[in-house]
Structure formats: structure tokens, C-alpha cells
Amino acid sequence: SGAILIALLSELPNASGVGVDRAFGAARTARRNAERLGFGDRARFIVGDWAAPVAGRFDVVVANPPYVAREEIATLPLEVRGHDPHLALDGGVDGFDSHRAILGDLGRALAAGGHAFIEVGAGQAETLVAMAVGGGFAARVDTDLAGIERVVALRADA
Numbered sequence: 001s002g003a004i005l006i007a008l009l010s011e012l013p014n015a016s017g018v019g020v021d022r023a024f025g026a027a028r029t030a031r032r033n034a035e036r037l038g039f040g041d042r043a044r045f046i047v048g049d050w051a052a053p054v055a056g057r058f059d060v061v062v063a064n065p066p067y068v069a070r071e072e073i074a075t076l077p078l079e080v081r082g083h084d085p086h087l088a089l090d091g092g093v094d095g096f097d098s099h100r101a102i103l104g105d106l107g108r109a110l111a112a113g114g115h116a117f118i119e120v121g122a123g124q125a126e127t128l129v130a131m132a133v134g135g136g137f138a139a140r141v142d143t144d145l146a147g148i149e150r151v152v153a154l155r156a157d158a
Contacts, residue, residue, distance in 0.1 A: 002030025002045060004062055009039045016042040018054055022087055023047070050101050057111040065098030066091040067121040095121060099128055103135050106156070116154040117142075125149035 005019045021027040027045040034043040046053055050063070068089045073081055081089065091097055099118060106116055116137075120128050129139045129152055137154040144150035 001026070002033045002043065004064060005030070005043055005045075006034055006037055006039050008060075008062065009034075009042050010037075017044070018058075019043065019045040020048050020050060020054060021045065022049055023085065026085075026088075050098070050105050052105060054109060056109075057114070058109055059111050059114050061102075061106065061110055061114070061116040062118075063098075063102050063116070064119040065102060067095045067099070067119065067124060069093065069095040091121075095124060096127065096131070099131065103131060103137075106137070106154070107135075110156040112156060114156045116156075118152050118154070119150060120152055122148050122150075125152055128152045 002019055005017045009015055009017060019027070019030050021030065024047050027047045030045045031040070031043075034040050034045070048054070050065075066087070066089050068076065068091050070090055070093055072095075073086070073089055076089070091099075099120070102116075102118060110116060118128065125141045126149075129141060132139045132152065132154050137156065139155075140153050141149045142151040142153055
């Protein structure tokens with residue numbers, strides 16, 4: 001939908017951004033939403049796998065990748081698994097396939113001193129922190145409004 005990028009642009013009037021989605025339809029919807037809400041000149045949306053199709057370096061990278069372990073998808077509430085595309089849910093065997101890809105691209109995509117904010121599922125933050133620290137990033141965990149560890153914040157200049 002482009003909601004995260006559009007929300008950030010609404011709070012950061014001098015910023016521009018690039019949204020990446022693996023699904024063409026989602027990127028098209030995000031583009032339409034940005035234009036409809038007046039952010040079309042500051043937002044660009046492309047189809048690709050995480051940062052792979054994006055050139056340049058960014059001060060901030062925000063990602064809400066699929067984090068549900070493949071075997072757990074069938075146990076999700078029907079309103080989730082019946083609404084969200086499988087591609088948006090399936091995080092691979094352990095739920096971290098997309099996180100690994102993102103961490104692999106961050107060294108190239110993140111500017112010196114840049115920050116990344118990556119969403120995780122309940123109980124996954126510690127694992128992602130270990131992966132990120134092992135990759136040379138400083139990391140901290142932020143909770144959502146329900147107190148669940150939901151975002152791992154990374155700094156590139158660790």
C-alpha cells in the first residue's frame with residue numbers, strides 16, 4: 001500500500017523515498033496511493049527483491065518483510081492468511097529468509113551513519129539482533145504498543 005513510506009514522508013517534508021515490493025500489483029497500488037495523497041513527486045515505487053534493484057545509498061531503510069515461518073502460516077487466523085498474499089507472509093523455513101537478504105543488502109544500501117528499522121515477529125528480535133551484530137551493525141530492539149518486541153533498529157557505523 002505504500003503506507004510506511006507515505007507516513008514517513010508526511011512527517012519528513014524534505015525527504016524523498018523509494019519503496020520496493022516483490023509484487024507488481026502492490027507497487028502499483030502504492031504509487032497510486034502516494035499520488036492520491038500528494039506524495040507522488042517524493043515517492044518512487046519499484047518491483048524487486050529488497051534493495052537489489054535500488055541504486056544509491058540511503059540515510060534510512062525501513063522494512064516490514066515476511067517473518068512467519070512457512071509451517072506456521074496455516075495456523076494464522078483466517079482473516080490474516082485469507083487476506084494477505086502468501087508472498088507477504090512466508091518468511092521461509094525459519095521466518096528469516098527475507099531478513100537475511102535485507103542484511104546482505106544493507107552494507108551497500110545504507111549510507112555511513114545510516115539507520116535501518118526492520119520489523120520482526122513476536123519472539124524473533126533476539127535472533128535478528130544476533131545476525132545483525134554478527135554482520136557488523138549496532139542493534140537495539142523497540143517494542144510495539146502492546147509491549148511486543150517488534151522492530152530491530154540498526155546503525156551502519158558500528
